[in-house]
Amino acid sequence: MKLIRLLHLRTKLIASILLTSVLAVVLTSLALVSYDRYYQIKNVSEDMRILADVVANRSTAALVFADTHQAEANLIALGENPNVIMACIYDSGGEVFALHHFTQLDQKPCPVNASSSAMTIDDNIEIFAPIELDGLVVGSLYIDLSLLWINNRWQQQIQFIFIVSLLVIALAFMIARYLQQLLIKPIQKITSTARTISEQQDYSLRAERGVKDELGDMVDVFNDMLSKIQQENDRLGASEEKFRQLSTVSPVGIFQVDLEHKITYVNNRWSQITGMEQPHVSLENWLSRIRIQDRRRALKAWSALMQHHQDFVVEVGFEKGEDITWSIIEASVLHDGKGEVYGYMGAISDITDLKNAQLQMETLAFFDPLTGLSNRRLFIDRLEKAVSESRRRSTFIALLFIDLDQFKRINDSLGHEAGDQLLVEIARRLETSVRESDTVSRIGGDEFTVLLSDIDSSNGVRHICEKILTRLGKPIAINNQEVITTVSIGITLGPSDGDTGSTLMRNADMAMYQAKAMGRNNYQFFSEDMNQEMMGYLEIEKNLRASIKAQDEFVIFYQPKTNLSDGEFIGAEALIRWLPKGKDMISPDRFIPIAEESGLIVPIGKWVLRESCMQIKRLIDLGVWPEHAKVAVNLSARQFSDPELIHHIQETLQLTGCPVSILELEITESTLMGDVESAILTMRHIKEIGISIAIDDFGTGYSSLSYLKRFPIDVLKVDRSFVMDIPKDRNDMEITAAVIAMAHKLHLKVVAEGIETQAQLDFLKDNHCEYGQGYYIAKPMPMEQLEAYIGGQLLVGLPSV
Amino acid sequence: MAKGWRQICFVPTFAALIFSCMVPVCHAELKTHQIKAAYLYQISKFVFWPAERKQVDTFQVCQLGPDSYGGTLQKMVGRTVFNKPVTIQSISSLQQAQSCHLLIISDPKSVPSDSLRKLVSEHSVLTVVDGSKHWDIGMVSFVLEKKRVRLHINLSLAKLSGLTFAANLLEVASEIHTDKK
Structure with missing residues (x-):
């Protein structure tokens, strides 16, 4: 069979035709001869x-x-x-x-078993x-009977068949050769065309169609196939050209690796990124240039790709001298048409710039760009680490919360640039005040923290704080000016005060506020009392929320204001009082700061405005409220910055029917100093409605005269802290006199607060202060008393002042 | 000679059986009478009688004259010819031979030829004689030639009596008489 497969088609064709013909002739002849022999014997037998x-x-x-x-x-x-041959009876x-022999030769006697009538056939027939x-x-x-003649006849027939077979072979051979020509020629043409195409790679060639039979169809199909291959080839060529162009201009390095780990293709960009020029370098050679820290990871990824066909993306660095080129390498397996893996293809991108940007971003994320100190995020992280470290090693840590006193004033007066210079200098001084192992951070605008680790005693902390206060207290030269700044420091110790970062931060914050409250430029250790106080704050805040919801636990007291020259009632300041159910009245000094801090001051302020308007409207309706008298309502800083403020005021006035002219809004000086331009705008809007504006607590907020000139205000209220020490403190008396004089220059009316003695009253009258307010004139009183107070004044006339 | 006798002696076994010609007997000198008697029975098988002559109860073998077979004829009794049992009858005149199928004439000289011809032409009787000289009387003549019993046949006479002889019988006859002859 193997031999047959090796034969040429034409040989097979000729051989099969010859074999078939000879077999047909021989078999037919043998069948005929056999039949003839049988028939002859039968005939002879029957005849005999x-x-x-x-x-x-x-x-x-x-x-x-x-x-x-x-x-x-x-x-x-x-x-x-x-x-x-013979016969016997x-x-x-x-x-x-009787017997008779018919031949002279080989005479046999008659057989013995003569009784049998059977006829046997051998070379003879016996009957x-x-x-x-x-x-x-x-x-x-x-x-x-001899059958020799039949055998002779048979031999002759065989000879005849042999001769006929030879003739048939000759004839069949000729026919086969002709047929072979007919069949093989077109196939040879196709083969020849295919071979030429294969050698010359010219798919435009076509096989010639010579016949119109199935072979002709085969040629057509072959040519159609060639057309399709040509199209595919063209497309493939175009696609490859496109790929080459793309690859050339690609900003990404492209490479191909074969199964023997040889890099078989790279584009220019690949060479640029890797710094390797020649292709056909081994993959191992390339990967060995990856910096040692990333190499193991990259080799692992390649190994997974080669063994398990897992695609990968790895970020690696290539060292080029001192520089590192950062890259992302991606690779996946390449499959051929049968789905067999024949190599790997990948891309490499230069991400050095991105990486640098990322590093920069990380720096920004963790460091303050102005001072270079660690920022809040990094500080919190280090604090947490220090806390757990101290817990593990049973050591102590201290957290210092440092806030610059009056930083806003410096910023406003000298400008932000100066403020920044100040912060940088403070940062530098803080850093030099502590050990290298300690962490100094800037966690907010003018807030710094210092984390001291491995503290032996609170004395050590005290010593560092003293050092900080001293160093920071020294003058700082900014823009040819000497600025003196102080700080307030809150201190908490871990783990005694708290064993989490957040607890320590809160404690230190609390202690810092305590230091502020203690008059600034000092340090305070956190104590349980502070905590208790804080807890009290929280309690108050909770109750405040409940009371705001209920709205029946607040009352408004009114403190009358009078004309100092004639004692005439010119208005009253509305002051909120809180009477929680079943509890004593809580002082505004206690709950207002909490309300401010928590933002609850906004709903409270709204309630006060609405309630005051309603009540005064009632007095107006009763005819009790004098025509020019004004009710003054305090506006908190949060309320003042509320964009809905104007709308809300208008709505309240409309709702209550209170005339605009009787309303005066008191705004503290510090509120206005936040964002001066925006404050002026808001005040103008208020003025446009027709409401008069008073500046409360004047003298405490470091108002610049230039600003004051631009504020559209009507009244200045001199802070009680100045009035309080009259006539003992000459300074305060001079300031008060100057404020009154300045206000008059600006065409403003002046109200002095906190008048508690006749001497104060006299001094204010001497300095032409128009209006006064204080216990000496009248204490804050509920609505009913105010009604009586105004009524009494109207009846009695002027009080004796 | 011996061979000829032996051959005769071996002539069909059934003949030997019929005539009790046993094998030991065959070795003895067989009497010509016995052979003739055996032949007589065999001849009846090669002769075809007209149909009307078969409408009888017996096949009658008649002997005219003295017994020239030495009493061996009795051996035929009990056998059949065309399925009719054979009977042996001695007669004294030709007139008695009208019902006979086979008539052995031991003394042919005493029988006038005309009377016999008349009898056979009217009654289909097969006549058997001894010797070659009386072929005009016997349709079958037993003739001793070279010490062998041979047959001479008169076909003309047989034809006259309406009898037909099988060709085989004619082939073994050493002499055949016809009208032409």
Whole structure:
């Protein structure tokens, strides 16, 4: 079979035709010859049988009457058939009665078993025929017939068949050669075309169609296939060209690796990024240039790709001298048409710039760009670490919360740039005040923290705080000016005060506020009392929320204001009082700062405004409220910055029906100093409505005269802290006098607060202060009393002032 | 000679059986009478009688004159010819032979030829004689030739009596007489 497969098609074709023809001829001939032989033997047998019957019948009398001559004569008659060799007649006892040989050679005696009538065929035909008389067998006849003639005939036929077969082979060979030409030629043409295409890579060639049969169709199909291949080839070429162009201009380095780890293709960008020029370097060679820290990861990723076909993306650095080129390498497996992996393809991107930007961003994220100190985020992180470290090592840490006193004033007066310079200098001084192992951070505008680790005693902390206060207290030269700044420091110790970062931060904050409250430029350790106080704050805040919801636990007291020259009632300041159910009245000094801090001051302020308007409207309606008298309502800083403020005021006035002219809003000086321009704008809006504005607590907020000139205000209220020490403190008396004089210059009316003695009243009158307010004139009183107070004034006339 | 006798002696076994010609007997000198008697029975098988002669109960073998078979004829009794049992009858004149199928004439000289011809032409009787000289009387003549019993046949006479002889019988006859002859 193997040999047959190796043969040429034409040989197979010729061989099959020849074989088929010869087989057909030989088999047919053999069948015919065999049939002929059988037929001949059958015929001869039948003829001889009949002849035997005739001779047997004829020999009956000869046998019966023992006439051997006649019997022999009968046998001789068989000689008519030249193939009869011998014939015998037996009597009833089986003895030979007569015999005759027809050949001279090889004469045999008659066979013994003469009684058998069976006919046997070998090279001879033996026929036994019974000789019967009247139904009784009286003997038998034996004839031996030679088949030599049939064999001769058979040999002749074989010879004839042989000759015919030779002729058939010759004829079939000629026909086969012709057919082979007919069949093989077109196939050879296709083969030849395919070979030429393969050698020359020219897909425009076509096989020639010579015939119109199935082979012609095959040529057509082959040519169609070529057209498709040509199209595909063109497309592939275009695609490859596109890929090459893309690859050339790609900002990404592209590479291909074969299964032997050879880099078989790279684009220019790859060479630029890796610094490797020649292609066909090994993958290992390339990867060995990855810096040692990333190499293991990169090799692991490659190994996973090669063994498990897992795509990967790794970020690695290549060292080029002192610089590092950061790259992202991506790679995946390449499959051929059968889905077999034949290599790997990947891309490399230079992310050095990105990486640098990321590092920068990380720096920004953790460090204050102005001072270079760690920022809040990094500080919190270090604090948490220090807390857990101290817990583990049973050491102490201290957290210092430092806030600059009056930083806003410096910022406002000298400008932000100066403020920044100040912060930088403070940062520098803080850093030099502590050990290198301690952490100094800027966690807010003018807020700094210092984390001291491994503290032995609170004395050590105290010493550092003293050092900080001293160093920071020294003058700082900014813009050719010497600025003196102080700080307030809150201190908390871990883990005794708290064992979490957030607790320590809160404690330190609390202690810092305590230091502020203690008059600034000092330090305070956190104590449990502070905590308790804070807890009290929280309690108050909670109750405040509940009371705001209920709205029936607040009342408004009114403190009358009078004209100092004639004692006439010119208005009253609305002051909130809080009467929680079942508890004593809580002082505004206690709950207002909490309300401010928590933002609850906004709903409270709204309630006060609405309630005051309603109540005064009622007095107006009753005819009690004097025509020019004003009710003054305090506006908190938060309320003042509320964008809805104007709308809300208008809504309240409309709702209550209170005339605009009787309303005065008191705004503290510090509120206005936050964002001066925006404050002026808001005040103008208020003025446009027709409401008068008073500056509260004047003298405490470091108002610049230039600003004051621009404020659209009507009244200045001199802070009680100045009035309080009159006439003992000459400074305060001079300031008060100057404020009154300045206000008059600005065409403002002045209200002095906190008048508690006749001497104060006299001094204010001497300095032409228009209006006064204080316990000496009238204490804050509920609505009913105010109604009576105004009524009494109207009836009695002027009080004795 | 011995061979010829042996051959005769071996003539069909059934003949030997019929005539009790046993094998030991065959070795003895067989009497010509016995052979003739055996032949007589065999001849009846090669002769075809007209149909009307078969409408009888027996096949009658008649002997005219003295017994020339030495009493061996009795052996035929009990056998059949065309399925009719054989009977042996001695007659004294030709007139008695009208019903006979086979008539053995032991003294042919005493029988006038014309009378016989008349009898056979009217009654289909097969006549058997001994010797070659009386072929005009016997349709079958037993003739001893070279010490062998041979047959001479008168076909003309047989034809006259309406009898037909099988060709086989004619083949074994050493002499056949016809009208032409």
